[in-house]
Amino acid sequence: MLFNSYIFLFAFLPVTYLVFWSLHSARGRYLWLTLTGYVFYGYWNPKFTLLMAFSTTVSFLAGLGFLKWSDPRRRKLCLVVPITVDLMLLGFFKYANFGIRTATDVMHLFGRDVSMPHLNIILPIGISFYTFHTISYIVDSYRKVITPTRNFFEFATYVSLFSQLVAGPIVRFRQIEEDLEAIGHADRRRWLTRGLSFFVVGLVEKVVIADSMAAFVDPALAQYPALSSGGAWLAMLGYTMQIYFDFSGYSTMAVGLGYLFGLRIPQNFNSPYKALDPSDFWRRWHISLSTCMRDYLYIPFGGNREGEWKTYRNLMLTMLIGGLWHGASWTFVVWGGYHGVLLAAYRRFDRYWDPLPVRVRQGAMFLAAVVGWVLFRSTTFPMALALMRRMFVPTPGLLAANVWLVVPLLVAAGAWAMAGPNAFDMRHEWTWRRRVVLTAAAAACLAIIAGTRSSPFLYFQF
Amino acid sequence: MTASPTPVGGPAAAPAAAGAARVDFASRVARAAGYGALLLLFAAAFEFTCRLEDWLRYRMPWWTPITSQDDLVVFDKDGGHGRPGARYQKWVMNNLGMRGPDAEVAKSPGTLRVVTVGASETFGLYESPNREFPRQLEDTLNARLARGACAGCGVTRFEVLNAAAAGMSLPTVAQDIATRVRALHPDVIVVYPSPAQYLELEPPRPARPDSTGRRSRLSPARAFRPRALDRLRNQLKLLLPEVITTALRRREIAAAVRGQPPGWQYTAIPADRLDRYESDLRMAAGVIRSVGAEPILATHANAFAGGRENPTLLSAWQRFYPRATGPTILAFDSAARIVTERVARDSSTRLVDLMGTLAAAPDSAFKDFVHFSDVGSSAVAADLGDAVLALARARQP
Numbered sequence: 001m002l003f004n005s006y007i008f009l010f011a012f013l014p015v016t017y018l019v020f021w022s023l024h025s026a027r028g029r030y031l032w033l034t035l036t037g038y039v040f041y042g043y044w045n046p047k048f049t050l051l052m053a054f055s056t057t058v059s060f061l062a063g064l065g066f067l068k069w070s071d072p073r074r075r076k077l078c079l080v081v082p083i084t085v086d087l088m089l090l091g092f093f094k095y096a097n098f099g100i101r102t103a104t105d106v107m108h109l110f111g112r113d114v115s116m117p118h119l120n121i122i123l124p125i126g127i128s129f130y131t132f133h134t135i136s137y138i139v140d141s142y143r144k145v146i147t148p149t150r151n152f153f154e155f156a157t158y159v160s161l162f163s164q165l166v167a168g169p170i171v172r173f174r175q176i177e178e179d180l181e182a183i184g185h186a187d188r189r190r191w192l193t194r195g196l197s198f199f200v201v202g203l204v205e206k207v208v209i210a211d212s213m214a215a216f217v218d219p220a221l222a223q224y225p226a227l228s229s230g231g232a233w234l235a236m237l238g239y240t241m242q243i244y245f246d247f248s249g250y251s252t253m254a255v256g257l258g259y260l261f262g263l264r265i266p267q268n269f270n271s272p273y274k275a276l277d278p279s280d281f282w283r284r285w286h287i288s289l290s291t292c293m294r295d296y297l298y299i300p301f302g303g304n305r306e307g308e309w310k311t312y313r314n315l316m317l318t319m320l321i322g323g324l325w326h327g328a329s330w331t332f333v334v335w336g337g338y339h340g341v342l343l344a345a346y347r348r349f350d351r352y353w354d355p356l357p358v359r360v361r362q363g364a365m366f367l368a369a370v371v372g373w374v375l376f377r378s379t380t381f382p383m384a385l386a387l388m389r390r391m392f393v394p395t396p397g398l399l400a401a402n403v404w405l406v407v408p409l410l411v412a413a414g415a416w417a418m419a420g421p422n423a424f425d426m427r428h429e430w431t432w433r434r435r436v437v438l439t440a441a442a443a444a445c446l447a448i449i450a451g452t453r454s455s456p457f458l459y460f461q462f
Numbered sequence: 463m464t465a466s467p468t469p470v471g472g473p474a475a476a477p478a479a480a481g482a483a484r485v486d487f488a489s490r491v492a493r494a495a496g497y498g499a500l501l502l503l504f505a506a507a508f509e510f511t512c513r514l515e516d517w518l519r520y521r522m523p524w525w526t527p528i529t530s531q532d533d534l535v536v537f538d539k540d541g542g543h544g545r546p547g548a549r550y551q552k553w554v555m556n557n558l559g560m561r562g563p564d565a566e567v568a569k570s571p572g573t574l575r576v577v578t579v580g581a582s583e584t585f586g587l588y589e590s591p592n593r594e595f596p597r598q599l600e601d602t603l604n605a606r607l608a609r610g611a612c613a614g615c616g617v618t619r620f621e622v623l624n625a626a627a628a629g630m631s632l633p634t635v636a637q638d639i640a641t642r643v644r645a646l647h648p649d650v651i652v653v654y655p656s657p658a659q660y661l662e663l664e665p666p667r668p669a670r671p672d673s674t675g676r677r678s679r680l681s682p683a684r685a686f687r688p689r690a691l692d693r694l695r696n697q698l699k700l701l702l703p704e705v706i707t708t709a710l711r712r713r714e715i716a717a718a719v720r721g722q723p724p725g726w727q728y729t730a731i732p733a734d735r736l737d738r739y740e741s742d743l744r745m746a747a748g749v750i751r752s753v754g755a756e757p758i759l760a761t762h763a764n765a766f767a768g769g770r771e772n773p774t775l776l777s778a779w780q781r782f783y784p785r786a787t788g789p790t791i792l793a794f795d796s797a798a799r800i801v802t803e804r805v806a807r808d809s810s811t812r813l814v815d816l817m818g819t820l821a822a823a824p825d826s827a828f829k830d831f832v833h834f835s836d837v838g839s840s841a842v843a844a845d846l847g848d849a850v851l852a853l854a855r856a857r858q859p
Contacts, residue, residue: 443507
């Protein structure tokens with residue numbers, strides 16, 4: 001089920017909302033949110049709800065273990081076993097075929113052609129996200145950053161909360177714990193208007209900008225060998241806007257939905273194309289993931305505590321794993337590595353970089369991000385190389401269909417992304433002027449959705 | 463004696479309370495009016511976006527009396543055919559009332575003109591714009607021509623005109639060929655019939671000519687018909703789970719059968735209807751030859767060919783032909799294939815067995831029970847392309 005579908009907007013959401021607020025106990029609300037989370041998830045493929053239930057139960061039991069035992073060995077067991085189980089599930093469903101393919105290729109490189117079977121595995125939507133939820137819960141419990149909950153349904157609500165279940169943000173238990181604890185006496189009206197406002201802003205980002213871009217980008221990149229330099233730039237700039245507004249739109253809608261149920265979900269995007277350097281970019285892009293990577297990978301690797309070169313190594317390792325988290329393909333790994341290099345280079349040369357004018361730094365960082373998206377979007381390295389060649393070596397070929405439409409849209413999207421306010425910068429007071437704007441925007445989005453079948457969010461695949 | 467206390471809200475307070483009530487009432491009215499205005503704004507913005515999107519995506523005029531697919535067909539002195547210059551969403555009719563780009567009546571030298579005739583399967587419903595099989599046929603023929611597939615046959619260009627229209631039956635097709643298509647001097651006419659039309663309540667007849675044009679006249683007021691309604695209706699259909707849509711279809715079929723005399727519903731192939739299909743097909747082939755063109759007959763393909771079973775999809779098909787049971791529709795389509803082969807053989811006409819081709823195609827070839835996807839249309843165009851090229855090579859340059 002997609003947030004930008006009529007079934008969600010006019011059936012799932014109203015029923016979930018009305019029943020939720022008609023219940024008055026925390027227990028009832030936990031139960032209801034868990035149930036609706038499973039319905040939301042199972043709408044895509046009911047079988048995989050079992051997987052999520054299993055992962056939830058294992059992590060919850062680990063939390064109980066932390067409460068019960070103070071002996072370090074037992075605590076470590078409670079840390080290692082559930083994380084291993086979670087990672088094994090993720091590894092099997094997401095990376096098994098990638099591993100097989102890579103092993104076959106490596107064997108081939110050494111002159112041994114081995115035929116290994118391709119496993120017929122369906123990747124459960126959002127497995128990377130809820131696995132991160134459960135792992136962060138276990139690690140934070142182990143580190144005593146949080147006190148594990150004894151209430152199974154509170155934890156199940158946290159894992160299966162439909163607003164952030166399949167594409168994040170990766171909300172950590174500590175970030176939502178306070179609201180979850182207080183769910184029994186949450187005030188329906190307190191965040192209602194703010195929630196609606198966030199939701200509509202997210203819907204505009206997704207439906208009006210990201211999907212319009214997709215309508216041009218996807219066909220253009222499908223024929224990338226025929227693109228001219230201008231066409232390649234237009235397609236990649238379009239993709240740069242598409243992926244941002246798609247994911248940011250989803251996150252903003254998730255935040256809005258959270259507010260509707262009295263839960264404050266943290267900001268996931270803070271206008272990343274306003275970033276002035278790679279470090280700044282990762283403080284603004286997919287904030288929930290980058291903070292997770294910092295806390296659960298970079299710092300445990302040693303962070304910047306062990307000298308300059310080890311810091312670079314830790315940065316690279318973190319970003320390579322971050323790249324792999326995005327998808328089971330070497331192009332994602334190289335994309336992660338590319339950003340690792342950018343981060344390391346910035347760390348080494350920041351004293352030369354920082355005095356440059358703001359516009360220069362912002363423009364250069366934006367350009368660096370666009371180049372990164374070439375790796376991210378390409379399904380193969382030859383595709384990435386061909387696109388790069390077209391972008392940087394003047395090449396004749398196709399420009400784009402409907403340029404007259406694409407260019408103004410690109411300019412508008414770029415202006416919003418690079419200079420405009422994000423949802424968290426906006427005011428969400430329920431003034432009449434704002435009501436008028438939101439009503440018109442919501443109507444426009446619903447009309448567009450009604451004219452096409454809702455397109456899935458890009459980050460679902462991760 | 464004690465003085466009685468002044469009652470709270472006594473005589474002095476009454477006007478103030480009345481005033482407050484008036485203010486309260488006025489503010490309620492103002493708020494209600496405000497929400498009413500928001501509702502109107504919502505409706506206006508929804509409709510505006512529908513029209514803007516139609517214009518951006520399809521170049522559909524902001525104000526047009528053509529508000530549905532049905533309006534793409536016109537009934538005039540020639541019978542029923544496509545409305546010249548009409549445009550509704552992705553469906554664009556040319557100056558001749560045929561789906562596709564504008565065309566000259568006179569053929570340019572070296573052009574081999576192919577006309578495709580039939581119903582919605584040929585007209586194209588679900589394919590992306592310009593991916594319906596007649597367009598793909600033109601593309602494939604010209605691509606093969608460029609690769610030298612028709613060297614020495616005197617053809618410099620293939621032109622495919624799509625004269626099909628949704629619901630067009632064989633008698634109407636024959637009528638259209640004899641009246642309108644004849645003037646285009648086609649070299650080849652591809653007939654892709656829809657045999658299931660012979661299971662309608664009454665067997666198909668040629669469209670009644672209407673020299674007044676009154677029947678198809680579109681009132682300019684239709685331009686104001688909300689386009690939002692169509693979109694919402696479609697979304698409503700998508701909202702309903704398949705179980706419910708199937709149940710609703712079955713109910714509709716049952717309602718059509720109810721009240722009919724026993725034996726009204728065909729539970730076996732009705733021989734008279736099959737004979738009628740055969741005679742109409744023979745007549746169409748004859749008319750094609752009479753206008754100087756070479757016919758190509760194609761067997762009708764459906765999504766169930768090759769033993770594929772899908773009761774839900776079958777009930778969707780049966781909804782259009784409640785007079786026959788689902789299995790009867792399938793049996794009739796298969797029997798019509800044999801009849802088409804026989805007619806082709808008897809009339810020395812080239813046959814393309816699309817039912818056979820599509821039976822081996824993936825499920826994705828169909829978007830519903832009989833209508834093609836881009837993939838299906840591509841397979842159809844490839845097979846028809848072979849047949850047209852064979853005819854072109856056989857012609858004297």
